[in-house]
Amino acid sequence: MAPQTLVRVAKFCEPMEAQPGEAIVVEEMPADGLYIIAEGEVDYMKSMDEMSSLFLARRGPGDIFGFTSLFDKKGHLVTVIAVTTVKCLRIKTADFFKLCAEDPDFEHHVLEELLIINSNYLRQITLRLREFLTKMLNNP
Amino acid sequence: MKFELMAFASYSVEIGIYFAMITREELHRNRLFREFDDHELDMVRLVAEEINFEDGDLILVEGEPGKRLYMIVSGRCSVTTQISGTGTEEIKLLEENEFFGEMSLIEAAPISASVYARGKCRLMWIDRKAFDRLIDQDMPIANKLLKAIILAFCERVRDTMEKMQSYYRMSKF
Numbered sequence: 374m375a376p377q378t379l380v381r382v383a384k385f386c387e388p389m390e391a392q393p394g395e396a397i398v399v400e401e402m403p404a405d406g407l408y409i410i411a412e413g414e415v416d417y418m419k420s421m422d423e424m425s426s427l428f429l430a431r432r433g434p435g436d437i438f439g440f441t442s443l444f445d446k447k448g449h450l451v452t453v454i455a456v457t458t459v460k461c462l463r464i465k466t467a468d469f470f471k472l473c474a475e476d477p478d479f480e481h482h483v484l485e486e487l488l489i490i491n492s493n494y495l496r497q498i499t500l501r502l503r504e505f506l507t508k509m510l511n512n513p
Numbered sequence: 514m515k516f517e518l519m520a521f522a523s524y525s526v527e528i529g530i531y532f533a534m535i536t537r538e539e540l541h542r543n544r545l546f547r548e549f550d551d552h553e554l555d556m557v558r559l560v561a562e563e564i565n566f567e568d569g570d571l572i573l574v575e576g577e578p579g580k581r582l583y584m585i586v587s588g589r590c591s592v593t594t595q596i597s598g599t600g601t602e603e604i605k606l607l608e609e610n611e612f613f614g615e616m617s618l619i620e621a622a623p624i625s626a627s628v629y630a631r632g633k634c635r636l637m638w639i640d641r642k643a644f645d646r647l648i649d650q651d652m653p654i655a656n657k658l659l660k661a662i663i664l665a666f667c668e669r670v671r672d673t674m675e676k677m678q679s680y681y682r683m684s685k686f
Contacts, residue, residue, distance in 0.1 A: 419674055421681040444660075445667040450674065477652050484659035485648075491666040492619045498673045499625055502604065503594050505680045510599040512684075 374482050382479065385472060386462040391455035397438075400452045404442035406465040410434050413459035417451045430497060431456065440487050443469065534563050535586065535637050543584045543610045544665060548657045556654060560643035566630035573628040579617020581638040585609050588634030594626045605672070606631065615662055618644055 374382075386409075391397050397408065400420055410433060417429040417438070429451060432438065441450045443466055464472070473480035537554045540546045540561070546554060563586075566572060572583065575595060583590075585607060592605040592613065604626060607613055617624045618641050639647070648655045 419677070421678055425681075427677070427681070440663075441667045441670060444663055445671070447671070450671060477656065480656055481652055481659075484656055484663065487663055488619055488659050488666075491663055491670070492616045495666050495670050495673070496616060496620070496622070496625055498670055498677075499594075499604070502673050502677055502680075503596065505677050505684075506594075506602055506604075507596050507598065509680050509684045510596055510602070 375478060378476060378479050378482075381476065382464070382472060385464050385468040387465065389461050389463055391459045391461070393455055393457055395455045397453045397455060397459065397461065398449045398451075400450065401448040403448055404439065404446065404466055406439055406463045407437060407443055407469050408439045408453075409462045409464075410436045410438075411460045411462055413455060413457040413461075415453050415459055416456055417453055419451050426452070427501075429501065430494075437487070437490060439463075440490070444487075535561055539586050540584075540637075543586075543612065545584060545612050545658060545661045548661070549654070553651075553654050553657070556651070557639070557647065560647070561637045561639055563635070563637050566634040566636065568630055568632050570630040570634075571627065572630060572634075572636070573614060573624050573626075575625065575627040576623050579614055579622070579624045579641075581614050581640050582612060582618055582644055583614045583628075583636050583638045584612045586635040586637055588636075589631040590634060590636075591629045591631045592626045593629065601627075604676070605669075612665070614638075619662075 387406075388411075389397070389408075391413075397415065398405070400418075412434055414431055414433045415436075415438070416431050418426040419429055420426050438453050439449070442448055473483070535558055537551060537558070540554045540557055541549065546557060549557070561584075566588075572590065573579070575593075587609055589609070590607045590611075590613065591603050592607060593601045593603050596602050607628075613628055614624070616622070647658060
């Protein structure tokens with residue numbers, strides 16, 4: 374990304390900090406922005422029913438979350454919980470789309486990055502689904 | 514090189530040469546190209562190929578390297594996966610105007626699930642080179658295409674998670 378683009382983007386980044394065990398985004402809550410992890414680790418948790426949640430993935434510095442709900446305008450898909458003290462940057466939804474509209478270069482870079490992240494995510498989730506199916510069909 | 518294809522595409526469109534039999538309308542109906550204007554659709558028509566399959570034909574093989582992005586013009590395709598101990602299970606049924614094969618093009622990874630024709634299918638495909646050119650050469654085309662794929666991914670991730678929830682609940686009974 375061009376240095377001047379990064380400078381513009383930085384102006385829209387809001388620093389946030391979360392303590393271990395704290396939920397940074399909560400499943401089904403409306404999208405509030407795109408999150409970039411600067412320091413620390415987070416867990417993606419998906420509720421399976423009223424009583425239990427499934428661990429999906431652990432993510433760290435440089436990873437991005439919050440994008441699914443940002444794009445499809447539905448609630449957050451998973452709950453993201455801080456495992457360690459986490460420092461992250463948030464670009465609010467409105468600011469994100471403003472940046473995309475004003476700067477096609479920014480939009481292109483972000484879309485390319487999100488495409489790879491999403492594809493990788495979908496592959497992992499599909500593997501988990503296969504594990505579920507294997508367990509269920511082999512232990513009826 | 515960057516502008517060669519663009520210039521050739523524009524010229525070909527101008528003089529009415531198309532390499533694919535797919536119409537603009539058919540392309541536009543596909544969820545990948547709904548935001549495309551006529552010129553952009555013509556750019557895709559130049560690189561898209563058409564292919565037909567019969568019921569039960571294997572289109573993509575799980576574990577093999579991915580080479581093409583497929584779009585369903587008519588018919589349906591079944592996405593299946595191999596479950597150890599039980600055999601093949603259908604994990605998704607893709608309808609007209611949907612697409613598949615993009616994950617292995619994007620990640621240069623093996624195909625994650627096999628795809629079969631369910632009944633007669635008419636598909637179009639774009640190979641890796643053409644896909645990369647579309648992404649690299651024209652930013653408006655690239656951004657529209659990337660957004661459409663990301664939105665479809667979001668839907669598939671939600672869909673897969675819903676399935677996991679329902680399997681989980683079923684396994685508890």
